[in-house]
Amino acid sequence: MWNASTEPNAYAVDLVAWDFTRGKHGCASEFPYPTEHTRWGLAGTANTMTFVHIDSDGFNTFLKIVCGMKVWGVYKEKLPATLSSTNAFLHPSFHLNAVDETTRFDLEAVVLKPGNLL
Amino acid sequence: MTALPHQTSMDTDESSPVGVTTQRSGGRSATPPDAEESGSGSHEVDQMDVDENSYWQSVDHRRKEAIGKSSQETKGVSLEVGCESGPGEETMDEGKLQGDEGRSETESVELPATKAIGKRRSTRLYVHHKDNLPRPQLKTSQATSEQSRKRPRSKAKSKEEVEIEEERDSLPGGESADNPIDVDLYASLWQPVGLKEFVRAIIFSCQRYILTSFVKVEGDEITFKMGKIPRKMPSEKPMRAFDAEGNQVTFTPCFHVCPPLYTTLMAYMLILQHNVYNTRVTQFFERIEAGYVDGKPLHIVAMERSAFEIVQYENFQKMAHRELQDLLRRKIVVLTEVPHDSTMAFDERGLRTLSPLKSRVSIQGMCYAGNSHNFYPPIKCAFRLFCPANEGTPLHSNCYKGPRQRYPSKC
Numbered sequence: 001m002w003n004a005s006t007e008p009n010a011y012a013v014d015l016v017a018w019d020f021t022r023g024k025h026g027c028a029s030e031f032p033y034p035t036e037h038t039r040w041g042l043a044g045t046a047n048t049m050t051f052v053h054i055d056s057d058g059f060n061t062f063l064k065i066v067c068g069m070k071v072w073g074v075y076k077e078k079l080p081a082t083l084s085s086t087n088a089f090l091h092p093s094f095h096l097n098a099v100d101e102t103t104r105f106d107l108e109a110v111v112l113k114p115g116n117l118l
Numbered sequence: 119m120t121a122l123p124h125q126t127s128m129d130t131d132e133s134s135p136v137g138v139t140t141q142r143s144g145g146r147s148a149t150p151p152d153a154e155e156s157g158s159g160s161h162e163v164d165q166m167d168v169d170e171n172s173y174w175q176s177v178d179h180r181r182k183e184a185i186g187k188s189s190q191e192t193k194g195v196s197l198e199v200g201c202e203s204g205p206g207e208e209t210m211d212e213g214k215l216q217g218d219e220g221r222s223e224t225e226s227v228e229l230p231a232t233k234a235i236g237k238r239r240s241t242r243l244y245v246h247h248k249d250n251l252p253r254p255q256l257k258t259s260q261a262t263s264e265q266s267r268k269r270p271r272s273k274a275k276s277k278e279e280v281e282i283e284e285e286r287d288s289l290p291g292g293e294s295a296d297n298p299i300d301v302d303l304y305a306s307l308w309q310p311v312g313l314k315e316f317v318r319a320i321i322f323s324c325q326r327y328i329l330t331s332f333v334k335v336e337g338d339e340i341t342f343k344m345g346k347i348p349r350k351m352p353s354e355k356p357m358r359a360f361d362a363e364g365n366q367v368t369f370t371p372c373f374h375v376c377p378p379l380y381t382t383l384m385a386y387m388l389i390l391q392h393n394v395y396n397t398r399v400t401q402f403f404e405r406i407e408a409g410y411v412d413g414k415p416l417h418i419v420a421m422e423r424s425a426f427e428i429v430q431y432e433n434f435q436k437m438a439h440r441e442l443q444d445l446l447r448r449k450i451v452v453l454t455e456v457p458h459d460s461t462m463a464f465d466e467r468g469l470r471t472l473s474p475l476k477s478r479v480s481i482q483g484m485c486y487a488g489n490s491h492n493f494y495p496p497i498k499c500a501f502r503l504f505c506p507a508n509e510g511t512p513l514h515s516n517c518y519k520g521p522r523q524r525y526p527s528k529c
Contacts, residue, residue: 001472010439011446041472043464047350047372051398066471067462069367071359073406074450076425099401107405108425110417110452111361114460117431117453 004039014038014059044068052096054089063118072118073109353396357403362428362452364418371399417452425449431456 008015015033023029038059052075055061063072093103112118275283350372358368373395409416416424427449429437434453437445445451462468466475473479 010442043469043472049371049399052402064456064458066458067464067468069361071367073402074425098398099405101405103405106409107402108409108416109359109403109406110415110426111359111365111367112452113361114462115454115456115458116362117456118450 001039001041002035004035006033006035006039041066044070052099054096061118063112065112065114065116067114070112071109072112073107075105076108078104078106351396353399355400357399359403359406360415360418362417362426362454364414373399427451428454430454 006012006015018033021027022031052073063070091104093100094105095103099107110118352370352372356368356370358366360366406415411419417426417428421427427445429451431453432455434442434451462471469475
């Protein structure tokens with residue numbers, strides 16, 4: 001989104017990373033922040049759905065609803081475990097295309113509406 | 119994840135490496151931009167277990183090597199044209215050329231030295247057609263041409279296949295030595311191709327018999343016919359979920375399953391496809407409801423055990439940086455009462471907040487459930503956007519061509 005905010009704040013480490021990257025070889029200091037790769041708008045019709053996935057490039061995501069509603073569901077490990085484990089996503093019960101009862105993950109969902117920011 | 123029925127949704131989906139939460143994370147490491155673009159070259163880069171400095175040094179070295187070779191060239195370069203390329207899209211991989219003349223499905227042409235665009239070593243260049251541009255006369259390599267002409271045909275071609283080949287060869291940059299690719303006639307992958315040119319290229323190709331039933335071309339206008347909207351089937355039971363304030367929302371999702379085809383077999387496939395989606399969504403919400411306490415989600419009745427943390431926008435603004443970062447490490451924060459324009463709707467004004475209406479946008483979707491090799495993804499996916507409801511005027515828009523591997527290998 002051309003008008004997305006790129007104001008520095010307490011949690012936008014992408015802006016910090018960009019600040020450190022600029023001026024290095026292959027990334028001239030006058031390059032603008034790549035807004036088109038990190039901030040975009042989505043328009044979906046009724047019943048539009050995206051199945052379970054790991055979000056873009058492993059980045060975390062923030063999302064603001066402009067109009068309509070959207071159900072946002074997340075996997076949550078039943079037992080506290082660290083994602084630094086190499087087995088975090090290698091367990092046989094971890095599926096992205098199905099949610100069976102053997103999975104070690106719980107699911108939670110929240111309905112997002114205008115005025116919500118996830 | 120899901121837009122609710124009778125509700126169209128618009129949102130700004132923005133990714134940033136804002137720490138790592140326990141709910142979701144990614145495993146893909148950042149790839150240098152040059153490696154992203156270089157196709158087969160990126161494979162080399164991926165295998166390099168070196169730090170950033172040595173990576174850029176190797177890039178410099180390769181560039182100097184390529185420049186040096188290019189300046190020594192006196193005649194030209196040899197390009198390989200693979201027959202896997204679909205209409206309007208060819209792949210040129212200069213790195214695979216040498217010693218590859220024996221392949222039965224390649225033709226080799228010589229281009230003047232000024233055409234050495236694809237000279238960078240191991241660079242895979244994806245190109246697109248630009249219609250109605252003059253095609254330069256290029257000399258072919260006689261040896262390889264004769265060799266290819268003597269090549270025995272594996273089977274006799276049908277009349278339809280011959281027509282298809284003739285049409286394909288009539289386009290600039292066909293798949294024969296007599297109609298070679300001129301890289302100057304193509305836009306790069308990163309330059310979006312207008313829907314108009316794209317659809318025309320397809321209609322002129324072998325896909326016309328299918329696409330003309332969906333697409334109407336009148337002069338410069340290209341629209342999707344309204345009578346071919348894919349059918350929707352509702353899920354077997356309604357789903358329910360709760361918003362951040364604890365209000366229950368019940369809805370019955372519908373799934374695009376198949377365009378209205380006419381055979382019993384396709385009707386059978388339609389039911390199978392519906393079951394796949396219905397099962398997935400039902401499983402998804404059953405697992406969600408299994409975690410409810412007294413019929414309510416954790417973020418309402420036991421937020422300390424929930425993955426979500428509901429925070430009012432005003433309180434969020436007052437939080438100290440360290441407190442906020444600690445919270446984001448453990449939870450997915452959902453802000454409420456964020457200032458917004460409550461009059462915003464799914465209309466022209468609303469869409470304009472996301473993107474200029476005349477800009478080219480990418481379109482995604484699975485509104486056609488048949489054999490994916492029958493259609494070009496942007497066309498079938500555009501269907502949903504252009505026909506958001508069973509009534510009204512279809513929108514006009516443009517779309518990117520998708521990645522090459524998603525296209526049919528043969529016409």
